[in-house]
Amino acid sequence: MPEHLDFLLCTSRDPGEPVDIVCSCDDFWSVAQQFALLQLYARKVLSPPGEINLRREDIRIIPPHPAPDPRWPQPCAKGVDGHVIPLTAAVRADYLHGLARYSNRALRIAGAYARVFLEDFEHGDIKRLGRFHWAGLAAFASKQVAFVLRHELVQKYAPPTLRALGRGNLWLYNDALPWHYAWALCPKSVDKCAKQRDARNLDPIVLANLSMQEWSEEALKNVPCRFDESKAELGDPIGNVQWTPMMGEAIEAWRALETETDTDERAKRALEHLKLMARHEQGEVLQGFTYGVTLFSKSLALVRFGDEWLHLHLSERSVAFKFQLSFSAKDYVSDPAWRSDAPPGIRVEDYKERMDWIDDAAGKYHALMYGEFQQRMLAELRILADYEG
Numbered sequence: 001m002p003e004h005l006d007f008l009l010c011t012s013r014d015p016g017e018p019v020d021i022v023c024s025c026d027d028f029w030s031v032a033q034q035f036a037l038l039q040l041y042a043r044k045v046l047s048p049p050g051e052i053n054l055r056r057e058d059i060r061i062i063p064p065h066p067a068p069d070p071r072w073p074q075p076c077a078k079g080v081d082g083h084v085i086p087l088t089a090a091v092r093a094d095y096l097h098g099l100a101r102y103s104n105r106a107l108r109i110a111g112a113y114a115r116v117f118l119e120d121f122e123h124g125d126i127k128r129l130g131r132f133h134w135a136g137l138a139a140f141a142s143k144q145v146a147f148v149l150r151h152e153l154v155q156k157y158a159p160p161t162l163r164a165l166g167r168g169n170l171w172l173y174n175d176a177l178p179w180h181y182a183w184a185l186c187p188k189s190v191d192k193c194a195k196q197r198d199a200r201n202l203d204p205i206v207l208a209n210l211s212m213q214e215w216s217e218e219a220l221k222n223v224p225c226r227f228d229e230s231k232a233e234l235g236d237p238i239g240n241v242q243w244t245p246m247m248g249e250a251i252e253a254w255r256a257l258e259t260e261t262d263t264d265e266r267a268k269r270a271l272e273h274l275k276l277m278a279r280h281e282q283g284e285v286l287q288g289f290t291y292g293v294t295l296f297s298k299s300l301a302l303v304r305f306g307d308e309w310l311h312l313h314l315s316e317r318s319v320a321f322k323f324q325l326s327f328s329a330k331d332y333v334s335d336p337a338w339r340s341d342a343p344p345g346i347r348v349e350d351y352k353e354r355m356d357w358i359d360d361a362a363g364k365y366h367a368l369m370y371g372e373f374q375q376r377m378l379a380e381l382r383i384l385a386d387y388e389g
Contacts, residue, residue, distance in 0.1 A: 025193035030203035032178035032185065033241075035122070037209050039112035039177070040105060102166035107387050109173045113139035114385035116180050118329040118378070131257055132180055133270040134277035136377075137365045139384050140327055145169045147331035163278035168290030171219040172281050174210065175241045183254055190350040194251060199240040218289075225288035229279065234288045246280040267370045271362065278358050283351060291349040323348065325361045327368055329383035340364050 023031075117136035119126045137287030145165050178197075182190050199210060199220055211217060224244045236245060253273035260266040323342030326333040333339050340361035349353050369377050 025196040025199075026201040026322055027190075027203070028186075028189050028193050029178065029197045029201075030206045032182040033174075033199070033202055033210060034206045035181045036112070036174060036177040037213075039115075040108055067179065102162065102169075103149040105144040105166075106142050106149065106169050107384075109169060110139045110142035110146065110384045111387040112173070112177060113142060114381040116177065116184075118381055118385055119299055120385060121181075121184075123181070125184070128258070130266070130270055131183075131254070133366075135180055135295070135371070136282075136369065136381055137274060137278075137362060138176070139381055140365070141325060142169055142173070143329065144325050144331075145300040164290050167215045167219070168286050170213065171215065171223050171289060172285050174213065174219070175223055175285050176277070176281060178241070179247065179250075183251075187255070187258065190251060194248065195243045198242050223289050224280075224284040227283040227287060227352075229283055232283075232287075234292055237288070238284075244280060244284045246276065247362055248282050250276040267366075270370075271366045274366070275359070278355070278362065282355060282358065287351050289350070291354075327365055327377060327380065329380050337364075338368070 018046055078304070110201060113135045115121045116124070117129075117132050117139060118124075119129050119132075134182075179190075182193075199207060202210065211220075213219070220241075221239045222237040223239065223241060224247075225237045227233070228235060229246075250273060253269065253276050257266065257269040257273050260269050324332055324339050324344065326339040328338060340357070342357050343353075344350065346353050346357060348357075368374070
């Protein structure tokens with residue numbers, strides 16, 4: 001294991017009576033945060049199953065110049081007629097030196113979310129499949145971010161969008177996944193320790209690992225942030241991935257979901273929890289750290305303008321940017337039943353407009369997951385979960 005991801009545990013060689021060790025809340029959150037960090041590595045399953053190869057001497061949390069994964073297509077763009085449009089040399093070089101880092105990491109994050117949903121991780125419990133409903137939708141969303149980052153229109157004309165999506169996706173993950181792992185590890189400990197989560201109090205090695213993440217200095221100051229949902233207004237930063245009021249509501253919904261035994265009611269509880277998690281991540285995390293950045297808002301406006309202009313003025317080979325969330329391991333799908341399209345002209349930086357779209361996407365995702373296509377949905381998530389890049 002790389003030295004900068006060491007996690008030290010002291011044991012005893014004396015086979016005496018077992019001794020109960022009470023971990024502090026800081027220890028509890030250190031374990032959860034470390035689990036999330038480890039998922040950002042390229043994964044390779046060894047024998048026996050479940051072991052992860054982290055022995056590459058040159059591995060880093062953020063590799064300086066990673067090449068695109070050979071198992072995924074080289075970067076390209078498609079026109080509305082389906083023909084491939086080669087990228088310019090400059091755009092391809094930019095991708096090789098920067099964008100691959102963001103997009104490949106987004107796919108790893110999608111895989112981590114998918115494994116949590118599928119209960120395919122340490123402390124997962126397949127009998128409780130469905131309790132991490134939000135994580136399944138988040139897996140599809142992070143996959144979509146990866147392909148947006150590879151889109152020619154975004155690459156060429158909206159570099160602030162690339163950076164904003166890359167950092168928002170990473171730090172939402174650093175906030176959200178430890179909550180999920182902690183809940184799987186011990187719900188009672190979450191009840192006791194939720195309000196004590198604070199990155200500043202992590203084990204020194206774990207804090208050093210977290211601080212090596214891109215944008216960590218700014219993120220730890222501003223993620224999460226106080227947010228007045230009724231007015232869609234940001235308040236003061238909370239920072240250090242601490243507890244928030246909306247996250248508190250999501251935890252209460254988790255408890256209600258876990259104790260529900262009726263199948264239909266459990267499905268309703270799962271959707272309620274998903275929507276509460278969405279409010280937390282979109283309002284208290286992303287609205288300030290990502291969508292509230294002026295350059296990003298201007299970049300999104302440019303993408304909207306460019307998309308409209310291309311549709312109106314260029315040939316059928318024009319590059320058209322699609323705001324779409326597909327419930328598939330692929331980039332986009334043609335079947336409207338398996339995707340949620342953003343309303344035309346949506347200002348995704350506007351919280352209320354964005355949440356209207358997310359509510360639509362959540363409804364479609366929920367219907368597919370709890371309907372006749374559940375097995376296909378699970379198969380799509382399994383593809384993402386098995387991504388090793």
